[in-house]
Amino acid sequence: MVVLTGYDPLPGGLRLPRGIVLSEISVLSEPMQRLLFHSGYVEPPSAAAARRTKLPTPVATRGTHENLVRMTAPRLLGGLSPDGEAVDLRTHRAAYAEPPISRRGRGDAAIIDAVEAAGLRGRGGAGFPTARKMRTVAGAARPPVVLANGTEGEPASGKDAVLLSRLPHLVIDGALWAAAAVGADRVVIAVDRSNGVAAEAVAHALAERERHEPSAVAIEVSWTPPRYVAGEESALVQFVNKGVAKPTVGAGRPFQRGIDGRPTLVQNVETLAHVAQIAAWGPDWFRLDGTAGEAGTALYTVTGAVTRPGIVEAPMGATTMEILAMAGGPSVPLQAALVGGFFGAWVPTEALWRSHTRAGLEPYGASPGCGVIVALPAGACGLSETARLVAWYSAQSAGQCGPCVHGLADLAAGCTDLAHGGGPGLVEQLRRWGSMIEGRGGCHHPDGAVRLLRSAFAVFADDVAAHSAGRPCRASASVPFIYVPDAAHGWR
């Protein structure tokens, strides 16, 4: 299992339930389950695969003073109920005091200071410092709104679904603490309406509160359509305001003009769960786990060629391989990993021994994003997988901006050609199109596809050469590995 140094007990005699590595996945959306249970893949025997079957040795050993990584106990997953049910309000209140009542328009700097001292960064993908976001919104002229983003449009991610369906009160408490911090009198929780288990748990949790713990803050749920772009901040705000989950440009960013034109603090639900724990136990406790630079733990959705795919919790600074080990480790030899999800990048196996942080992954043009790791087995064709992911990007375009609509369509078609063999000049054409659409479109949706494609060209360089020479991998003709959901959903 995971080898980490410097295990410390929790301070003040605090007793958390024993850690649970979640490997049952009934709480996950149907596409997620299909991703996890994908069994159609058959590793084809090929010389290229055989060459790649030996994993490289670690580049460094662990646990020197400079890169000390600590983990005490799973903090979020440790609170899960072992019976697989959502933790009810009474049980939750036994461990967590009720958040303070938010004073409309008058934030509480002490809460923001605690979040800042903890060093918490957003766990939704961008990794922005949470306290800085809070301070901007708290200092605005008009009373703000808190928007808890639980849409989790990233197809390969399931951690937010776990939090919403198993620990809804921790998330709601976090939203209420955030509301008190910024002086918000309204909280909106955005949940993907196709995720029935999470939706039901959140609705039930709010009903419990209505009965036993009526709040001065209005808490409502926004049931969002299952589209990737629907989780983008401005799209989410427009959905709450007008019922259309498409991004906007020029209307001001949500932290300036969001829900009802009021400054809106948009935070991922895992971030809010950490906020609730920091508020309860303090920044020093939060910093017990992780590294000096990146504090706390994070949830990871680990799938692909691992023995026990599922959601795990690891300290910041853990290596990718340590996180894979928490999910049972690689089930077959690997050739690469997709980190950050569909909206992420491929990294080579040598990167698996680096810390799974922004700094550790940066040399590969990757970042942890929302904590997705998909382990790609040696026999799969990385270019075929990439082509299907780029096609997904194209299908997920909101259809509002020309470069996104047409550029991604051409990019996807070109990638499919490359997966099947490709011809002279195709790779150059794809690179040129990538540069052409980068940074364009209102919500910069194409940027994700461009980053993914560039990482594929770097990590699967041998395959690119072979495919371009008309010698595609044998795997490119077999069943694909990563499950890609279809995009047959509306925007309302």
Place this chain on the structure above:
Amino acid sequence: MISCEGHGVCADLVPEWIALDDWGYPLIREGAVPVPLLARVRWAVSNCPALALRLADT
């Protein structure tokens, strides 16, 4: 949303400053518009069929 529909009028009027990508959508150079081009850039802004072009003071 970006209201541009790829008519390409802007690139015809100010080719020095606006090019079209492979799909007919404008690629506008970054930075301040040079004074000699200002008149034609204003002309392009007011002649955009989709009213998608704006000239901003910075």
